Amino acid sequence: MILAKTEILKVSKNADTAEDIEKLKFASDVIKRGGLCVFPTETVYGLGADSLNEKAVKSIYEAKGRPQNNPLIIHLSDKRDIEKYCETKGVFGLDKLTDLMPAPLTVILRAKDTVPKTTTGGLDTVAFRIPANNIARKLIELSGTPIAAPSANISGKPSPTGVKDVIEDMDSKVDVIIDGGECDIGIESTIITLCETPPVLLRPGKVSFEKLCELLGEVNMSHAVLDSLKPGEKILSPGMAYKHYAPDKPVFLLKGSTEKKINYVNEKNKTEKTAVICYESDRESINCKDTLCAGSENDNEAYAAKLFSLLRKTDKLDVDKVYAFLPKDTHGISLAIYNRLMRAAAFNVINLE
Numbered sequence: 090m091i092l093a094k095t096e097i098l099k100v101s102k103n104a105d106t107a108e109d110i111e112k113l114k115f116a117s118d119v120i121k122r123g124g125l126c127v128f129p130t131e132t133v134y135g136l137g138a139d140s141l142n143e144k145a146v147k148s149i150y151e152a153k154g155r156p157q158n159n160p161l162i163i164h165l166s167d168k169r170d171i172e173k174y175c176e177t178k179g180v181f182g183l184d185k186l187t188d189l190m191p192a193p194l195t196v197i198l199r200a201k202d203t204v205p206k207t208t209t210g211g212l213d214t215v216a217f218r219i220p221a222n223n224i225a226r227k228l229i230e231l232s233g234t235p236i237a238a239p240s241a242n243i244s245g246k247p248s249p250t251g252v253k254d255v256i257e258d259m260d261s262k263v264d265v266i267i268d269g270g271e272c273d274i275g276i277e278s279t280i281i282t283l284c285e286t287p288p289v290l291l292r293p294g295k296v297s298f299e300k301l302c303e304l305l306g307e308v309n310m311s312h313a314v315l316d317s318l319k320p321g322e323k324i325l326s327p328g329m330a331y332k333h334y335a336p337d338k339p340v341f342l343l344k345g346s347t348e349k350k351i352n353y354v355n356e357k358n359k360t361e362k363t364a365v366i367c368y369e370s371d372r373e374s375i376n377c378k379d380t381l382c383a384g385s386e387n388d389n390e391a392y393a394a395k396l397f398s399l400l401r402k403t404d405k406l407d408v409d410k411v412y413a414f415l416p417k418d419t420h421g422i423s424l425a426i427y428n429r430l431m432r433a434a435a436f437n438v439i440n441l442e
Contacts, residue, residue, distance in 0.1 A: 091124040092264040097256070099268045104223040113224070116265045117231035120145075125152060125262070127241040127255050128228050129269030130220040132193050132277050132294070133248040133397070134255050135164065135238030136263065137228075143207045146237050152262040155244040160210030161237040162195050162278070162327060163217050166229035174204050174235060175215060180283050182305040189304075191221040193274055193295040197282035208237050214284055216327070224269045239327055240277060247334050247397040247433070250275045254401055275394035276425050277327070281308070290314060292327070293425040295393075314428055315419070317436055333432040336400045338364070340411045340434040345441030347414075351375055353441055354412050364403045366413040368392075379406050389416055389423045396426060400433055 098112040116126045123145040126137045136152060138145035140163040150157050163174060168187050176199035177183060186196055200215035209215050217235070220226060229236050240248035242258045249255045252268040259266060279294030279301070287307040290298055293314055301308045312319075343350040347370075354365050355376045364379040368386040381399045384391030403411045413430055415438075416423035431438070 090262070090264050091119065091122055095260050095263055095266060097252075097266045097268060100224050102223065102270055104227045104269075109224075110227075112267070113228050113231055116267055117228055117233075119264045120228070120232040120234065120236060123148075124264040125149065126228070126236075126265040126267065127259055127263050128225055128236075128238070128267045129222060129252075129272055130164075130193075130225045130238075131222045131272060132220075132274045133250050133272050134241040134252070135225070135236075136241035136259065137164070137236040137238040139232070140208045140235045140237035141203065141205065142234075143205045146205065146207045149237060149239065152259065153239060153242070153244045155239065157207070158210050158323075159239075159327060160212055160214075160216060161208050161239055162280075163204065163208065163215060163235040163237050164225065164229055165217055165219050165235050166226045168219065170235065171198075171217060174201055175199065175217060176201060181286065182283055182288060185304045186281070186283075189296065191219040191226065193221060193278040194218060195278045195280040195292075197280065197284055197291070199284060212323075214282070216280060218278055222269070224267060228267070245333055245335055247336060247400040248277060249401075250394070250397050254398070273394070274390075275396060275398075276422075276429060279425075280327070285309075293422075293428050295390075295422060295425070297421045298424060299421065314424070315431060334397065334400065334429050335433045335435065336404045336411065338403050338406075338408060338411050340400070340403075340413060340430070340437065342413050342415050342430055342434045342438045343441060344415050344438055347371060349441040350414055353439070357410075357412070361410055362408045364406050364408040364411045366399050366403075366411065368414060371414065379403075379408055383414075386417075389421070389426060392416070393422050393426055396429060 195218040197216045250272040279296040280292035289309045351374045358377045366381045
């Protein structure tokens with residue numbers, strides 16, 4: 090830290106008042122001086138530092154307790170900046186993906202020498218994105234540098250989607266926390282690498298696998314989206330660790346018919362102190378008092394938006410185990426929910442079929 094204590098700055102979502110700009114100038118000055126600033130994006134809150142300052146980037150890893158072989162995403166404010174840090178010439182599909190930006194989408198390209206290896210986790214590639222959040226883009230613009238920013242949580246814990254969770258994890262570890270309200274999407278950005286042919290989806294998000302296929306034609310999906318990394322396999326992007334997004338309480342995922350899932354948790358509740366993450370339509374049939382609702386089964390975007398906050402809530406409950414209902418399919422944003430839950434549960438899936 091470069092400040093004596095963490096400063097918390099409330100900024101409106103549009104980031105367009107004189108007061109907002111003054112606060113963001115203060116935060117950007119912290120970034121320029123090598124400090125740490127937590128800021129909101131449309132996905133989750135990010136823990137930011139100057140991505141070209143190796144000492145500042147190292148302080149991100151220290152604040153999170155994050156392994157330094159886990160690459161960071163650099164956040165840009167303008168498409169014109171991409172070629173400053175990435176090799177863009179002749180890259181198939183890049184124009185179609187950048188046409189979507191700003192968006193909850195991260196693209197991996199070959200890195201230019203301007204990006205330190207500390208930021209790329211030792212890889213010769215770099216992940217970049219342009220956030221669809223006014224506060225984030227204005228902060229990056231005022232800082233005059235790409236901001237490296239993983240999620241603003243202790244490594245391995247659920248990502249923060251509201252400022253209370255940020256303060257819980259990061260107060261006294263960072264110089265500035267920008268309070269920009271609740272994040273809209275609630276799960277991290279989609280990550281695709283264009284360094285392979287065909288391109289490969291590494292982490293699902295709001296920009297769906299189906300949408301990527303529509304834009305690019307053939308797209309492969311990494312086995313690590315729904316499975317664990319193989320022994321010795323490199324972490325190519327954030328979110329690929331075996332256990333991630335996890336609360337302190339052990340999480341178990343239930344796969345099967347709604348009736349079988351409800352019967353299973355009701356039986357377990359007779360002998361265990363349990364919390365259940367389920368859909369609204371299941372709630373009345375579950376006998377567990379700590380039943381956390383993810384919204385309608387027909388609205389998995391709402392599930393995604395609530396997922397990390399629900400996982401965090403379980404740590405404040407007097408329970409031994411957490412059971413979560415998996416979506417019935419892996420289409421659209423359901424794939425992202427499935428991916429995050431698999432890692433939160435360290436792949437503990439109970440198949441009731």
